[in-house]
Amino acid sequence: MSSKAGHNAPVFEKYQQKAKNFMCSRLAKGDRNTQKTPGGLIYRQRWNNMYFVTSVAFLGTTYSDYLAFVGKYLKCSSGSVSLNELLSFSKSQVDYILGDNPRATSYMVGYGNNNPSQVHHRASSIVSFKVNTMSRPKPRA
Numbered sequence: 591m592s593s594k595a596g597h598n599a600p601v602f603e604k605y606q607q608k609a610k611n612f613m614c615s616r617l618a619k620g621d622r623n624t625q626k627t628p629g630g631l632i633y634r635q636r637w638n639n640m641y642f643v644t645s646v647a648f649l650g651t652t653y654s655d656y657l658a659f660v661g662k663y664l665k666c667s668s669g670s671v672s673l674n675e676l677l678s679f680s681k682s683q684v685d686y687i688l689g690d691n692p693r694a695t696s697y698m699v700g701y702g703n704n705n706p707s708q709v710h711h712r713a714s715s716i717v718s719f720k721v722n723t724m725s726r727p728k729p730r731a
Contacts, residue, residue: 613653614666616646617679621667629692630682640697643683650680 595602614620616632625633634642654676657663664671682690689696689704696702699709 609649609653610664610666613650613664613676614668614671616650617664617666617671617676619666619668619671629686631686631691632683640687643687647680647683650676650683654680 611620615622616624618624618626627633631639632643632646633639653664654673657676658673663673664676687697689702694704696705699706
């Protein structure tokens, strides 16, 4: 990437270093590792932790694709991480959210047999889905 970046190469190299450090810390192979719950879910913040978890899972998958494209792997301060390990980590976080966890609970509204039934936010209540599947004309945008 440095050869294509031209005079912006230092900016991209700094970004690459930050991305590497971020992913290494999520995988517990960096200098500032993220905590995990006993079931394996990364835990960073008390409120809205799933927002963080889904973002990390997406970034892990995207970063793995990038590393595969440039023919590299993740080198962390506590060892190397293969692309399969990076993808497996991302998948484990998504699987946890969808119900592969100690409580066998899906944290996605409407997904699985044991999912949230009393959601706090209106946007999580699938109201728009219910309205759009009724047998009356759909509202115009």
